[in-house]
Amino acid sequence: MATTLTINGEQKSFDAAADTPLLWVLRDVLGMTGTKFGCGVALCGACTVHIDGKPVRSCMLPVGAVRDRAVTTIEGIGATPVGARVQKAWLDLEVVQCGYCQPGQIMSAAALLAATPNPDDSDIDAAMAGNICRCGTYVRIRAAIKQAASQRQS
Amino acid sequence: MAVAEKISDGLSRRGLLTGGLAGGFLLAFHLPVRALAANEPVQPPDDTTGKFAPNAFIRIDNAGKTTLVMPQVEMGQGIYTAVAMILAEELDADFAKVTLEHAPANEKLYANPAFGIQATGGSTSLRAFWKPLRDAGATARAMLVQAAAREWQVEPASCTTANGEVTHKESGRKLSYAALATAASSERPPKDVALKDPKDFALIGKPLKRFDTPDKVNGKTVYGIDAMLPDMKFATLAACPVFGGKVGKVDDSAAKKIPGVQKIVVLDDMVAVVGDHMWAAKKGLDALVIDWNEGPNARISSKDIWQDLRAASEKDGAVAKSTGDIAKGLATGDRVEASFELPFLAHATMEPLNATIHVKPDSCEIWTGTQIMARVQSEAAKAAGLPVEKVIVNNHLIGGGFGRRLEPDMVVAAVRVARQVDGPVKVVWTREEDIQHDIYRPVYRDTIAATLSDGKIVGWKYRVTGSAIIARWLPPAFEKGIDIDAVDSAVDMPYDIPNFHVEYVRAEPPAVPTGFWRGVGANNNVFANRMFHGRVGAQGKQGSGRLPPVDACKKPASAGRTQSRGGEIQLGPAAHRARRARRQRAAVVRQLHRDCCGSGG
Numbered sequence: 123m124a125t126t127l128t129i130n131g132e133q134k135s136f137d138a139a140a141d142t143p144l145l146w147v148l149r150d151v152l153g154m155t156g157t158k159f160g161c162g163v164a165l166c167g168a169c170t171v172h173i174d175g176k177p178v179r180s181c182m183l184p185v186g187a188v189r190d191r192a193v194t195t196i197e198g199i200g201a202t203p204v205g206a207r208v209q210k211a212w213l214d215l216e217v218v219q220c221g222y223c224q225p226g227q228i229m230s231a232a233a234l235l236a237a238t239p240n241p242d243d244s245d246i247d248a249a250m251a252g253n254i255c256r257c258g259t260y261v262r263i264r265a266a267i268k269q270a271a272s273q274r275q276s
Numbered sequence: 277m278a279v280a281e282k283i284s285d286g287l288s289r290r291g292l293l294t295g296g297l298a299g300g301f302l303l304a305f306h307l308p309v310r311a312l313a314a315n316e317p318v319q320p321p322d323d324t325t326g327k328f329a330p331n332a333f334i335r336i337d338n339a340g341k342t343t344l345v346m347p348q349v350e351m352g353q354g355i356y357t358a359v360a361m362i363l364a365e366e367l368d369a370d371f372a373k374v375t376l377e378h379a380p381a382n383e384k385l386y387a388n389p390a391f392g393i394q395a396t397g398g399s400t401s402l403r404a405f406w407k408p409l410r411d412a413g414a415t416a417r418a419m420l421v422q423a424a425a426r427e428w429q430v431e432p433a434s435c436t437t438a439n440g441e442v443t444h445k446e447s448g449r450k451l452s453y454a455a456l457a458t459a460a461s462s463e464r465p466p467k468d469v470a471l472k473d474p475k476d477f478a479l480i481g482k483p484l485k486r487f488d489t490p491d492k493v494n495g496k497t498v499y500g501i502d503a504m505l506p507d508m509k510f511a512t513l514a515a516c517p518v519f520g521g522k523v524g525k526v527d528d529s530a531a532k533k534i535p536g537v538q539k540i541v542v543l544d545d546m547v548a549v550v551g552d553h554m555w556a557a558k559k560g561l562d563a564l565v566i567d568w569n570e571g572p573n574a575r576i577s578s579k580d581i582w583q584d585l586r587a588a589s590e591k592d593g594a595v596a597k598s599t600g601d602i603a604k605g606l607a608t609g610d611r612v613e614a615s616f617e618l619p620f621l622a623h624a625t626m627e628p629l630n631a632t633i634h635v636k637p638d639s640c641e642i643w644t645g646t647q648i649m650a651r652v653q654s655e656a657a658k659a660a661g662l663p664v665e666k667v668i669v670n671n672h673l674i675g676g677g678f679g680r681r682l683e684p685d686m687v688v689a690a691v692r693v694a695r696q697v698d699g700p701v702k703v704v705w706t707r708e709e710d711i712q713h714d715i716y717r718p719v720y721r722d723t724i725a726a727t728l729s730d731g732k733i734v735g736w737k738y739r740v741t742g743s744a745i746i747a748r749w750l751p752p753a754f755e756k757g758i759d760i761d762a763v764d765s766a767v768d769m770p771y772d773i774p775n776f777h778v779e780y781v782r783a784e785p786p787a788v789p790t791g792f793w794r795g796v797g798a799n800n801n802v803f804a805n806r807m808f809h810g811r812v813g814a815q816g817k818q819g820s821g822r823l824p825p826v827d828a829c830k831k832p833a834s835a836g837r838t839q840s841r842g843g844e845i846q847l848g849p850a851a852h853r854a855r856r857a858r859r860q861r862a863a864v865v866r867q868l869h870r871d872c873c874g875s876g877g
Contacts, residue, residue, distance in 0.1 A: 138553075138555075139535055139536070142553070142555045143555060146553045146554050146555040147553075149502075149553075149554070150510055150552075150553035150554055150555075151552075151553055153504050154495075155495070155498065155501075155502035155504065156494070156495020156496065157495070158501075158626075158627070158675075159501065159554070159628060159704070160626055160627075160628070160707070161707040162558070162706060162707055163707070166626070168626060195495065196494065196495035197494065197495045197496075200494055209493045209494060212489075212493045213485070213489055213490060213493060216485070216486060216489065218352075218486070218488075218489045218492045218493065219352030219353070219354075220351050220352030220626065220627075220673075220674060220675050220676050220677075221352065221488070221489070221492030221493075221497060221673070221675070222499060222625075222626040222627045222675025222676060223626050224492055224493060225493075225495050228493060254626070255626070256624065256625065256626045256676050256678070257352050257676070
């Protein structure tokens with residue numbers, strides 16, 4: 123039974139049981155591998171995508187629950203002004219090391235800035251607490267979020 | 277400036293490797309460090325037809341594409357950018373236009389001089405490859421200059437190079453490297469090529485942007501776990517929860533009913549479920565009812581492991597270093613003793629363990645991210661029952677290595693599963709499996725006895741007890757009972773201690789596999805000796821056992837690492853000595869390779 127989702131503004135149809143987490147539909151069925159598998163139990167944040175602009179861990183979100191809401195992934199976030207600013211700040215400050223967690227970090231950061239354009243440290247802590255980085259890039263992530271926020275205002 | 281992505285269309289762009297690389301690990305040591313010297317006319321493993329390929333690291337085609345082959349794998353440390361900078365610096369390539377490519381499995385061409393095998397680890401990449409890469413770049417540049425000079429009938433010395441072009445200053449003539457690629461291929465490499473004076477460096481020392489990061493912020497980077505092949509299946513596995521245990525009985529009746537489950541693969545020590553996607557495979561695995569024959573290791577507890585380690589640490593060890601007279605030193609002044617214990621640690625790389633495998637009757641192709649290309653190739657060949665040259669490994673950027681990907685077990689397991697599957701299969705470990713079946717950083721116990729007199733340490737007896745990872749991973753380097761990694765930073769502390777003694781006791785924990793996990797021995801030893809200085813020192817009774825502050829123990833006059841006023845780190849004499857000791861250890865390893873394998877080619 124085909125399901126259709128709107129992903130990064132495009133209609134995508136596929137066959138998958140309703141309980142299949144969105145993560146595996148994206149990665150294994152649609153071949154959109156930018157969204158990462160890290161833990162499978164919403165503890166690491168690597169699989170973060172947006173559902174109607176809100177950050178969601180796709181490894182625990184059954185695809186049947188998405189319905190007609192808009193899915194945005196790391197492949198599409200650069201098309202939004204806030205996403206583009208976040209990506210630029212990430213490169214300007216050379217945030218990335220191995221990079222595996224960064225799609226999730228960027229999705230969480232973009233959602234934060236969309237909701238809270240000028241976050242303070244506690245806003246950043248609250249929004250980013252669920253995203254683990256094994257390389258330890260947290261300090262630069264914080265700086266890049268602040269840079270992305272400041273560029274909006276300038 | 278793009279990292280060449282691996283094509284994942286089921287075809288290798290390199291074709292089968294030429295030259296039979298022997299599967300045995302020891303034979304790897306045959307590999308001569310000098311094969312890395314740029315002057316050696318090596319047979320590159322990839323298709324270099326129509327390209328200027330003067331050595332293992334540089335390819336320039338007639339269309340102007342300059343490809344730099346990366347001998348060390350990128351796992352976030354920035355090595356691709358550093359290697360490219362070094363090569364491009366001496367080559368005078370147009371840095372904005374170079375393409376980077378992962379090296380294929382080829383121990384002869386890409387062995388790390390620090391180990392003698394094709395491995396990325398131990399913070400050795402720049403130290404080991406700095407000179408060979410500079411030689412490679414400079415040699416290629418010299419050959420391009422020779423070709424241009426021959427074309428123009430001028431002296432090579434009258435030509436200059438920059439941004440991928442040779443210029444004849446007097447006449448103003450220019451030829452691009454692309455135009456010279458064919459002619460340069462028939463030039464003889466110079467014997468002693470001149471390297472740049474560091475003051476002329478245009479790239480090295482400049483804060484350049486990394487090559488690998490742009491695609492890491494937009495989801496385009498293809499890690500091993502992202503390899504996609506046509507008609508690929510997906511699998512996940514469970515090994516016996518007890519190390520060394522075997523599969524007993526498997527009831528797969530419920531698993532088989534799950535939509536998307538294609539196959540249950542039962543091996544002697546693990547079970548895998550193959551499906552249309554990871555979710556089907558995982559649900560299938562969860563639905564299996566497996567009876568494990570756990571074997572004798574089921575009776576081992578954490579308590580047993582610590583008891584064994586503590587007992588071993590009471591024995592005398594192999595002496596790693598002894599200066600002065602330790603018996604006399606320990607009989608002088610006030611004595612302080614302490615011991616420290618460090619636990620097993622899992623790596624938990626962000627990118628879960630994975631390998632995508634396509635086993636065919638006469639070949640095996642692998643897509644993964646590994647720190648040990650050639651060893652993965654040879655171990656996969658054994659698991660596939662194929663000659664090593666029939667195994668192709670496509671390496672990828674790594675989502676966290678930390679030493680976990682210095683082991684081939686995840687690839688070997690995937691090959692064993694893939695042998696039971698028609699077509700390509702991506703085998704991904706769940707996070708739970710990754711933590712439960714890691715090859716852990718070992719437990720250590722460190723005992724220290726020190727004596728103090730007049731505010732100075734006069735005796736220092738340090739014993740480290742733990743697993744010898746080197747003995748398993750690089751056997752010829754395990755000599756006289758000393759694991760050179762386990763005593764790293766214990767034998768070369770930057771302090772002036774007149775009676776100094778370090779011992780190592782090898783104690784392998786029962787059942788639990790141990791491996792490298794970042795600076796393994798160094799982290800253990802530095803932790804113990806700094807804790808000893810800090811905590812024991814602070815808590816000791818004044819006058820009876822209080823240690824002097826660390827600074828008072830330092831070798832005089834800018835010993836060790838010192839912070840200058842400008843914020844620049846400068847190495848003091850002790851750090852230079854430590855560095856020399858490291859170099860000497862590396863030389864010992866190299867000598868061992870030669871000793872056990874003849875002349876070393």
